[in-house]
Amino acid sequence: MPASRLRRLWRRHHGINVSRQTVNRRLLQHGHRARLMTKCPRLTVQHRVARLRWAREHNRLQLGHWQHVIFTDESRYILNHTDVRQRVQRLRGKKLRDDCIQETTQADGGSVMVWAGIHYGGKTALVVLDGNVSAVVYREILENHCFPHARRVYGNNFRLQDDNARANRAAAV
Structure with missing residues:
Protein backbone atom coordinates (compact mmCIF):
# COMPACT_ATOMS: atom_id res chain seq x y z
CA MET A 1 0.00 0.00 0.00
CA PRO A 41 -7.03 -13.65 -14.19
CA ARG A 42 -9.72 -13.15 -11.57
CA LEU A 43 -10.30 -16.38 -9.67
CA THR A 44 -13.83 -17.05 -8.47
CA VAL A 45 -14.57 -19.13 -5.39
CA GLN A 46 -15.38 -22.04 -7.72
CA HIS A 47 -11.96 -21.68 -9.40
CA ARG A 48 -10.19 -21.70 -6.04
CA VAL A 49 -12.16 -24.72 -4.81
CA ALA A 50 -11.46 -26.64 -8.03
CA ARG A 51 -7.72 -25.83 -7.86
CA LEU A 52 -7.50 -26.90 -4.24
CA ARG A 53 -9.39 -30.13 -4.98
CA TRP A 54 -7.03 -30.90 -7.89
CA ALA A 55 -3.97 -30.24 -5.72
CA ARG A 56 -5.26 -32.48 -2.93
CA GLU A 57 -6.05 -35.28 -5.38
CA HIS A 58 -2.56 -35.13 -6.92
CA ASN A 59 -0.22 -34.13 -4.08
CA ARG A 60 0.68 -37.71 -3.06
CA LEU A 61 1.52 -38.98 -6.54
CA GLN A 62 5.04 -40.28 -6.97
CA LEU A 63 7.58 -39.04 -9.52
CA GLY A 64 6.81 -42.01 -11.78
CA HIS A 65 3.33 -40.66 -12.39
CA TRP A 66 4.57 -37.21 -13.41
CA GLN A 67 7.24 -38.63 -15.73
CA HIS A 68 4.53 -39.36 -18.30
CA VAL A 69 2.55 -36.10 -18.09
CA ILE A 70 2.79 -33.45 -20.79
CA PHE A 71 1.80 -29.96 -19.60
CA THR A 72 0.66 -27.68 -22.42
CA ASP A 73 -0.41 -24.07 -22.71
CA GLU A 74 -0.66 -21.23 -25.17
CA SER A 75 0.38 -17.64 -24.65
CA ARG A 76 0.16 -14.31 -26.44
CA TYR A 77 3.23 -12.08 -26.71
CA ILE A 78 2.96 -8.39 -27.51
CA LEU A 79 5.60 -7.53 -30.11
CA ASN A 80 6.28 -3.85 -29.39
CA HIS A 81 4.86 -3.12 -25.95
CA THR A 82 5.75 0.27 -24.55
CA ASP A 83 5.48 1.45 -20.97
CA VAL A 84 3.44 4.63 -21.21
CA ARG A 85 4.75 5.78 -17.82
CA GLN A 86 8.36 6.13 -18.94
CA ARG A 87 9.80 9.46 -17.81
CA VAL A 88 12.69 11.59 -19.02
CA GLN A 89 14.49 14.56 -17.48
CA ARG A 90 14.37 17.48 -19.94
CA LEU A 91 14.16 21.24 -20.11
CA ARG A 92 10.93 23.07 -20.91
CA GLY A 93 10.40 23.36 -24.65
CA LYS A 94 12.74 20.44 -25.49
CA LYS A 95 10.10 17.68 -25.66
CA LEU A 96 10.68 16.96 -29.37
CA ARG A 97 14.39 16.15 -29.07
CA ASP A 98 15.17 12.62 -30.29
CA ASP A 99 16.33 11.53 -26.84
CA CYS A 100 13.04 12.75 -25.30
CA ILE A 101 10.70 10.84 -27.62
CA GLN A 102 9.32 7.38 -27.06
CA GLU A 103 8.21 5.98 -30.41
CA THR A 104 4.96 4.03 -30.54
CA THR A 105 3.20 1.84 -33.05
CA GLN A 106 -0.51 1.51 -33.58
CA ALA A 107 -2.00 -1.16 -31.29
CA ASP A 108 1.52 -1.84 -29.90
CA GLY A 109 2.62 -3.33 -33.22
CA GLY A 110 0.63 -6.55 -32.96
CA SER A 111 1.14 -9.80 -31.15
CA VAL A 112 1.95 -13.44 -31.70
CA MET A 113 0.19 -16.45 -30.16
CA VAL A 114 2.24 -19.59 -29.48
CA TRP A 115 1.60 -23.08 -28.06
CA ALA A 116 4.05 -25.53 -26.49
CA GLY A 117 4.30 -28.36 -24.02
CA ILE A 118 6.83 -29.48 -21.42
CA HIS A 119 7.37 -32.86 -19.77
CA TYR A 120 9.87 -34.77 -17.69
CA GLY A 121 11.87 -35.76 -20.77
CA GLY A 122 11.96 -32.35 -22.45
CA LYS A 123 9.64 -30.17 -24.47
CA THR A 124 7.55 -30.07 -27.61
CA ALA A 125 8.27 -27.82 -30.53
CA LEU A 126 7.04 -24.23 -30.23
CA VAL A 127 4.01 -23.75 -32.48
CA VAL A 128 3.32 -20.23 -33.76
CA LEU A 129 -0.40 -19.78 -34.31
CA ASP A 130 -2.45 -17.62 -36.65
CA GLY A 131 -4.90 -15.77 -34.42
CA ASN A 132 -6.62 -17.04 -31.29
CA VAL A 133 -6.99 -20.63 -30.12
CA SER A 134 -10.41 -22.04 -30.93
CA ALA A 135 -11.55 -25.62 -30.37
CA VAL A 136 -10.73 -26.47 -33.99
CA VAL A 137 -7.25 -24.92 -33.75
CA TYR A 138 -6.56 -26.67 -30.43
CA ARG A 139 -7.61 -30.03 -31.86
CA GLU A 140 -5.27 -29.52 -34.84
CA ILE A 141 -2.42 -28.67 -32.45
CA LEU A 142 -3.04 -31.87 -30.49
CA GLU A 143 -3.30 -34.03 -33.61
CA ASN A 144 -0.37 -32.50 -35.52
CA HIS A 145 2.08 -31.57 -32.75
CA CYS A 146 1.29 -32.79 -29.24
CA PHE A 147 0.24 -36.42 -29.82
CA PRO A 148 2.94 -37.24 -32.40
CA HIS A 149 5.59 -35.84 -30.02
CA ALA A 150 4.12 -37.69 -27.02
CA ARG A 151 4.04 -40.99 -28.92
CA ARG A 152 7.67 -40.58 -30.03
CA VAL A 153 8.72 -40.02 -26.40
CA TYR A 154 6.31 -42.25 -24.44
CA GLY A 155 4.51 -44.52 -26.88
CA ASN A 156 0.88 -44.55 -25.77
CA ASN A 157 1.75 -44.24 -22.07
CA PHE A 158 1.26 -40.52 -21.46
CA ARG A 159 -1.22 -38.07 -19.97
CA LEU A 160 -2.09 -34.63 -21.27
CA GLN A 161 -2.49 -31.80 -18.76
CA ASP A 162 -3.81 -28.52 -20.14
CA ASP A 163 -5.22 -25.44 -18.46
CA ASN A 164 -8.90 -26.34 -18.87
CA ALA A 165 -9.56 -23.32 -21.10
CA ARG A 166 -12.92 -23.14 -22.85
CA ALA A 167 -11.43 -24.14 -26.21
CA ASN A 168 -9.73 -27.16 -24.58
CA ARG A 169 -13.09 -28.50 -23.31
CA ALA A 170 -15.19 -27.98 -26.43
CA ALA A 171 -17.00 -30.97 -27.97
CA ALA A 172 -14.81 -30.76 -31.10
CA VAL A 173 -11.72 -31.50 -28.99
Whole structure:
Protein backbone atom coordinates (compact mmCIF):
# COMPACT_ATOMS: atom_id res chain seq x y z
CA MET A 1 0.00 0.00 0.00
CA PRO A 2 1.17 3.58 -0.52
CA ALA A 3 3.32 5.22 2.15
CA SER A 4 0.67 7.89 2.74
CA ARG A 5 -1.87 5.20 3.64
CA LEU A 6 0.60 3.39 5.90
CA ARG A 7 1.29 6.68 7.63
CA ARG A 8 -2.44 7.22 8.30
CA LEU A 9 -2.89 3.65 9.56
CA TRP A 10 0.06 3.92 11.96
CA ARG A 11 -1.27 7.20 13.31
CA ARG A 12 -4.81 5.84 13.75
CA HIS A 13 -3.98 2.40 15.20
CA HIS A 14 -0.67 2.96 16.99
CA GLY A 15 -0.59 6.69 17.69
CA ILE A 16 2.67 6.98 15.72
CA ASN A 17 2.97 10.21 13.74
CA VAL A 18 5.68 10.08 11.06
CA SER A 19 6.13 11.75 7.71
CA ARG A 20 5.50 10.02 4.38
CA GLN A 21 9.22 10.39 3.62
CA THR A 22 10.13 8.54 6.83
CA VAL A 23 7.77 5.72 5.91
CA ASN A 24 9.36 5.55 2.44
CA ARG A 25 12.89 5.47 3.91
CA ARG A 26 11.98 2.63 6.28
CA LEU A 27 10.34 0.66 3.49
CA LEU A 28 13.45 1.11 1.32
CA GLN A 29 15.70 -0.02 4.19
CA HIS A 30 13.75 -3.28 4.32
CA GLY A 31 13.91 -3.92 0.58
CA HIS A 32 10.47 -2.64 -0.41
CA ARG A 33 10.41 -0.84 -3.76
CA ALA A 34 7.55 0.62 -5.78
CA ARG A 35 6.66 -1.93 -8.42
CA LEU A 36 3.77 -2.55 -10.76
CA MET A 37 1.10 -4.90 -9.47
CA THR A 38 1.09 -8.35 -11.04
CA LYS A 39 -1.86 -8.96 -13.32
CA CYS A 40 -3.57 -12.33 -13.37
CA PRO A 41 -7.03 -13.65 -14.19
CA ARG A 42 -9.72 -13.15 -11.57
CA LEU A 43 -10.30 -16.38 -9.67
CA THR A 44 -13.83 -17.05 -8.47
CA VAL A 45 -14.57 -19.13 -5.39
CA GLN A 46 -15.38 -22.04 -7.72
CA HIS A 47 -11.96 -21.68 -9.40
CA ARG A 48 -10.19 -21.70 -6.04
CA VAL A 49 -12.16 -24.72 -4.81
CA ALA A 50 -11.46 -26.64 -8.03
CA ARG A 51 -7.72 -25.83 -7.86
CA LEU A 52 -7.50 -26.90 -4.24
CA ARG A 53 -9.39 -30.13 -4.98
CA TRP A 54 -7.03 -30.90 -7.89
CA ALA A 55 -3.97 -30.24 -5.72
CA ARG A 56 -5.26 -32.48 -2.93
CA GLU A 57 -6.05 -35.28 -5.38
CA HIS A 58 -2.56 -35.13 -6.92
CA ASN A 59 -0.22 -34.13 -4.08
CA ARG A 60 0.68 -37.71 -3.06
CA LEU A 61 1.52 -38.98 -6.54
CA GLN A 62 5.04 -40.28 -6.97
CA LEU A 63 7.58 -39.04 -9.52
CA GLY A 64 6.81 -42.01 -11.78
CA HIS A 65 3.33 -40.66 -12.39
CA TRP A 66 4.57 -37.21 -13.41
CA GLN A 67 7.24 -38.63 -15.73
CA HIS A 68 4.53 -39.36 -18.30
CA VAL A 69 2.55 -36.10 -18.09
CA ILE A 70 2.79 -33.45 -20.79
CA PHE A 71 1.80 -29.96 -19.60
CA THR A 72 0.66 -27.68 -22.42
CA ASP A 73 -0.41 -24.07 -22.71
CA GLU A 74 -0.66 -21.23 -25.17
CA SER A 75 0.38 -17.64 -24.65
CA ARG A 76 0.16 -14.31 -26.44
CA TYR A 77 3.23 -12.08 -26.71
CA ILE A 78 2.96 -8.39 -27.51
CA LEU A 79 5.60 -7.53 -30.11
CA ASN A 80 6.28 -3.85 -29.39
CA HIS A 81 4.86 -3.12 -25.95
CA THR A 82 5.75 0.27 -24.55
CA ASP A 83 5.48 1.45 -20.97
CA VAL A 84 3.44 4.63 -21.21
CA ARG A 85 4.75 5.78 -17.82
CA GLN A 86 8.36 6.13 -18.94
CA ARG A 87 9.80 9.46 -17.81
CA VAL A 88 12.69 11.59 -19.02
CA GLN A 89 14.49 14.56 -17.48
CA ARG A 90 14.37 17.48 -19.94
CA LEU A 91 14.16 21.24 -20.11
CA ARG A 92 10.93 23.07 -20.91
CA GLY A 93 10.40 23.36 -24.65
CA LYS A 94 12.74 20.44 -25.49
CA LYS A 95 10.10 17.68 -25.66
CA LEU A 96 10.68 16.96 -29.37
CA ARG A 97 14.39 16.15 -29.07
CA ASP A 98 15.17 12.62 -30.29
CA ASP A 99 16.33 11.53 -26.84
CA CYS A 100 13.04 12.75 -25.30
CA ILE A 101 10.70 10.84 -27.62
CA GLN A 102 9.32 7.38 -27.06
CA GLU A 103 8.21 5.98 -30.41
CA THR A 104 4.96 4.03 -30.54
CA THR A 105 3.20 1.84 -33.05
CA GLN A 106 -0.51 1.51 -33.58
CA ALA A 107 -2.00 -1.16 -31.29
CA ASP A 108 1.52 -1.84 -29.90
CA GLY A 109 2.62 -3.33 -33.22
CA GLY A 110 0.63 -6.55 -32.96
CA SER A 111 1.14 -9.80 -31.15
CA VAL A 112 1.95 -13.44 -31.70
CA MET A 113 0.19 -16.45 -30.16
CA VAL A 114 2.24 -19.59 -29.48
CA TRP A 115 1.60 -23.08 -28.06
CA ALA A 116 4.05 -25.53 -26.49
CA GLY A 117 4.30 -28.36 -24.02
CA ILE A 118 6.83 -29.48 -21.42
CA HIS A 119 7.37 -32.86 -19.77
CA TYR A 120 9.87 -34.77 -17.69
CA GLY A 121 11.87 -35.76 -20.77
CA GLY A 122 11.96 -32.35 -22.45
CA LYS A 123 9.64 -30.17 -24.47
CA THR A 124 7.55 -30.07 -27.61
CA ALA A 125 8.27 -27.82 -30.53
CA LEU A 126 7.04 -24.23 -30.23
CA VAL A 127 4.01 -23.75 -32.48
CA VAL A 128 3.32 -20.23 -33.76
CA LEU A 129 -0.40 -19.78 -34.31
CA ASP A 130 -2.45 -17.62 -36.65
CA GLY A 131 -4.90 -15.77 -34.42
CA ASN A 132 -6.62 -17.04 -31.29
CA VAL A 133 -6.99 -20.63 -30.12
CA SER A 134 -10.41 -22.04 -30.93
CA ALA A 135 -11.55 -25.62 -30.37
CA VAL A 136 -10.73 -26.47 -33.99
CA VAL A 137 -7.25 -24.92 -33.75
CA TYR A 138 -6.56 -26.67 -30.43
CA ARG A 139 -7.61 -30.03 -31.86
CA GLU A 140 -5.27 -29.52 -34.84
CA ILE A 141 -2.42 -28.67 -32.45
CA LEU A 142 -3.04 -31.87 -30.49
CA GLU A 143 -3.30 -34.03 -33.61
CA ASN A 144 -0.37 -32.50 -35.52
CA HIS A 145 2.08 -31.57 -32.75
CA CYS A 146 1.29 -32.79 -29.24
CA PHE A 147 0.24 -36.42 -29.82
CA PRO A 148 2.94 -37.24 -32.40
CA HIS A 149 5.59 -35.84 -30.02
CA ALA A 150 4.12 -37.69 -27.02
CA ARG A 151 4.04 -40.99 -28.92
CA ARG A 152 7.67 -40.58 -30.03
CA VAL A 153 8.72 -40.02 -26.40
CA TYR A 154 6.31 -42.25 -24.44
CA GLY A 155 4.51 -44.52 -26.88
CA ASN A 156 0.88 -44.55 -25.77
CA ASN A 157 1.75 -44.24 -22.07
CA PHE A 158 1.26 -40.52 -21.46
CA ARG A 159 -1.22 -38.07 -19.97
CA LEU A 160 -2.09 -34.63 -21.27
CA GLN A 161 -2.49 -31.80 -18.76
CA ASP A 162 -3.81 -28.52 -20.14
CA ASP A 163 -5.22 -25.44 -18.46
CA ASN A 164 -8.90 -26.34 -18.87
CA ALA A 165 -9.56 -23.32 -21.10
CA ARG A 166 -12.92 -23.14 -22.85
CA ALA A 167 -11.43 -24.14 -26.21
CA ASN A 168 -9.73 -27.16 -24.58
CA ARG A 169 -13.09 -28.50 -23.31
CA ALA A 170 -15.19 -27.98 -26.43
CA ALA A 171 -17.00 -30.97 -27.97
CA ALA A 172 -14.81 -30.76 -31.10
CA VAL A 173 -11.72 -31.50 -28.99
